[in-house]
Amino acid sequence: MSIWKLVWLELKAIATDKAIAITLFGGVLFYSVLYPLPYLHEVPTRQAIVVVDLDRSSLSRELIRHANASPKLEVVGTVGSIPEAANWIALPKEGIQAHGLLVIPEHFSRDVKLGKGATLAIGGDASYFLVYSAIAEGLVDVGMDFATELKWQALTSRGTNPVAAELQLNPLDINSVPAFNLSLGYTPYVVPGLFLLILQQTMLVGIGILGAGQWRNKGYWDQVSPLMLLGGRMLAFMLIYSVFTAYYVGWCYYWYGANLMASATEVGLLLLPFLLATTVVGIAFSALFTKREQPTQVLLLLSMPILFASGFVWPLSLIPEPLVWLSQIFPVTPAIMGMLEMNQMGVSWSQILPYWLHMWGLLIVFAPLAWWGIRHHRSKLD
Amino acid sequence: MLEPIRREWHSMLKDPWLLALVSYLPLLLALGLWGLFSAAVPRELPVALVDLDQTQLSRALGRHIQASPASLPLSYNSEADAIDAMKRGKVFGMVIIPSQFSAGLQSGKQPTLEIRYNGQFLLVGKLLNSNLQQSLAPALQQLARTQLLAKGVPSVQVGVNVSPVQFQITPLYNQASNYVAFLMPPLFIALFQIVGMLIFVNALNRELDTSGYGNWLANWGSNLTVKWLVYLPLALLQSAVMMVFLYGYQGMPINGGFGWLVLAQAVMLSAVFLWVSTIFFLLQDKARVVSFCTALFAPAFAFMGATFPVHEMPELAKLWRILMPSSHYIESQIAVVSYGLGGADVLNELTGYWGFLLLLVPIGALATLRKRQWQNNALVVTNTGSSKPSGEEA
Incomplete structure (x- = not known):
């Protein structure tokens, strides 16, 4: 049997097996839409908060209007006590569930004007982390801005000229900007890594079902040498997965707004050992x-x-070492890091070489295991 | 009823994979997941510090960053080196103190302090950013204070001038901003939903192997009930043990009653079983049932809304979310654990599952269909003497 005949038979076996087809063709396409679906709006905005206004002054109402103007917040109501606000967070009221609260203390306006200073209490529902961070950031921004305005008024009322007041308020400028994922969007964060994992898992499942179904039965697969079967199966899955990978890494990355900094050649070169190593890991598995x-x-x-x-x-430095070592046997681990560093963060090819060699290393380690696995099942069949 | 239950137990004990699923396997995975996040609060995240100023003031800023438990400053000599380290993921953020920073500050030139954080590692990057700002704030307030004092503002007034409004920020229900408390419950829910699904899939799949499948189909209603009675407590044991691990052994705060959690889990797992039964009667092939159920339940974690808020999801995602039992359950879980609800409120949430009962319609229809097919096939078999009846036109 020629290798091309074998590859053809492999492809036919894959395409006609519904269990594999569900995973490979259905799964890969379905997941490319379904997984990023919840994150399409990228950034949490307009989180519902309740204000506990114990001051009821014009100043406190101004603060509430400022809070409502923040893109991260939406004031859904004002209540008179903290327990009332807590109830609103626990149980939705009029169909709206609040996730945070701002407490404006009694005598807020008076204390600020007398120069005694006042403390605003901010609470966010930390059962949901992104919600909490949006509320905390939003309210602190609003409060700081409000404080700056108060300071400016205090300074100018004492006769400081506005230009000097401005300088006193902001003696220095802190320019804090995210790098690589400039919008802090959720899909550019999740998609590059997750999609490589989907590629690996679906391929391992496909090869796994195909192999597990064949070992106990006679068929085309026991008419060729184990080495040839290994080569043929690798080639068949490489053919299918170069299409899937092109769709994921080429089209989906672009569509979901991931940062793209590497050239197509570099990405191809990085993914070649990833796919090859995954096929042999799959056959061994x-x-x-x-x-x-x-x-x-x-x-x-x-x-x-x-x-x-x-x-x-989650940063690797915080994960217990044994778990990190275990994860290194999967080709997707170096592939994700290599991809992120090269394509999303823009390091040069030479710097991701260790990941690249790691994947070739996995190929070298698992290829004999895969061959031995095939031979083992063949000998049992005979 | 007791006799079939006993028989089901016996055949389960003979199935090593199913036995692993109802005993040690999920707990090992749960421990593994917990191990991944056991650090709980990110500490000593590396930050590149490029001090081009090299003055007393710039070094004081460096010490403030060092003093924060979340960040660990690493000194770099040039901006290029720091950028490189950041691209390679060696540091998650960088702070650049420009040359002439101190001089500019003292002469009122408003110098700029540059902070960059890694947005690609969103979770770590955002955390680091807020921590850096927090650790630099006191240092900068100190500067403003000195400047005001130098201008002759009385020291009592200085404090108020520097910060007329202060903040007290409280993360409600998770006061230490503990990532275990935040991530573990949804991860465990996703895990025991998958485990519950696999347990029931394997339990049903076993029937396909036996020669008595036709008889099993004949009484599918009561047989399905037997499976439910046997495997619900077992699946429930897995989920309950995971929650005991979190709220008992790990001592994470729980405000409501534990019993309500178990009740909600029982309802959720029953909904999962309904899904599995539908797919089982639809596909009637072991590998295909597994593949289809996997495709359905694998992405459940993303839809629970613990990471990305539900009300920010597009409509289609909200629709898909309704189909997942786990996304109903997590709301009850948060209501009990965080808000301390119980009684009528939990029962009220549980009525949200009624839609899953609609699955009984396709289950009934498909099971009856399979039963007929089997009976017809059996007739053909007795007529032709073929040895292998199949309920499915492969």
């Missing part, structure tokens, strides 16, 4: 199973740990 329904289950259970151990959600 498939040798562990003889039941078609099992590889999917194992990989599903492993998906979350692999995602969080890859280092783009």
Whole structure:
């Protein structure tokens, strides 16, 4: 049997197996839409807050108007006591659930005018972290701005000229800007890493189901040498996955607004060992199973740990070392880091070389295992 | 009813994979996930500090950054080196103190302090940014104070002039801003939803293997109930143990009653079982049932709304969200754990699951269809003597 005949048979086996087709064709396309779907609005804005206005002065009402003007906040109501506000956070009122509160203390206006200073209490529902950070940032921004305005009034009323007052208020300028993901959007953060993980997991599932279904039965696969089967299977999945990868990394990255800094050649060069290593890891992994329904289950259970151990959600330095070592056996771990550093953050090719070599290393380690796995099942069949 | 339950238990004990799913496997995974985030509060995140000024003042700023538990300043000699370190993910932020910073400040030229943080690592970047600002604020207030005093403002007034309004910020329900308290509950919910799904999938799939599948189908209603009675407590045990681990052993605060959580989990897992039954009767092939259920439940975490708020999701995402039992459950969980609700409020939330009962319609229709197919096939088999009846036109 020629290698091309074998590849053709492999492709046919993949396309006609509905369980594999659901995962490969359905899964890859379906996930490219479904996973980023919740994050399409990118940044949380207009979080509902309740104001506890104990002062009821013109100054406190002005502060409330300022809060309502912030793009991060929306004042949904004013109440007279903190327990009332707490109730509103726990149970929605008129269909609106508040997630934060601002307490303006009694005598706020008087204390500020007398120069005694006042303290504003800010609370955000930290059961939801992004909501909490949006509320805290929003309210602190509003409060600081309000304070600056008060200071400016105090200074000018004492006869400081406005230009000098301006300088006194802001003796220096802090220019704090995010790098790489300038909008702090959620899809550019999640998509680059997550999509590589989807590619790896679906490929491992596909190879796993295919292998597990074949080991116990005769077929085209036992008419070629183990080495040839290994090569043919790698080639077949490389063919399919170069299309999927082009769709994910080429089109989806662009569509979901990820930063793109590397050239197509560089990205291709980075992903070549990723795909190759994933095929051999997949074939070696498939040798562990003889039941078609099992590889999917194992990989599903492993998906979350692999995602969080890859280092783009949670810093690697905070993850216990043994878990980090374990995650290194999956090609997606160096692939994600290499991709992020090169394509999203723009380092030069030479600097991601360690990741690249890591993936080639996995290929070299797992190829013999895959070959041995195939040979093992072949000998059992005979 | 007791006899079928006993039989179900026996066949479960003979299935090592199912046995692993109802015993040690989920707990190992839960421990692994917890291990990943066990640091709980990010500490000593590396920050590149480029001090081009090299004065007493700039070094004082450096010490303020050092004093913050969240950041660990690493000195770099040039901006280019710092940028490079940032691109390679070695530092998550950088602070550049320009040359002539101190001189500019003292002569009233309003110099600029440059801070960059890594937005690609969104969670760490944002955290670092607010921490840097927080740690620099007292240093800068000190500067303003000195300047005012030098101008002859009485010292009593200086304090008020520097900060007429102060803030007291409280993260409600998670006062230490602990990431374990924030991430673990949704992760565990996603995990036990998947585990519950797999348990039921495997329990149903086993019937496809047996020669008595036709008989099983004949009484599908009561047989399905038996499975529900056997596997619900087992799946519930997994989810309850995970929550005991968080709120008992780890001692995370819980304001409501634990019993309400277990009740909500029972309802949620039943909804998951309904989904699985629908897909099982639809596809009737072991690997395909697993693949389809996986495709359905794998992305559930993103839709729960713990990371990205629900009311910011597009309508389509909200629609998909309704289909996931986990996104109903997390609301009850937060209501009980954070807001300390119970009783009528929880029961009221549980009525939100009624839509899942609609799945009984396709389950009934499909199961009856499969039953008929099987009976027809059985007739064909007895007529032709074929050895392998199949309920599905593969």
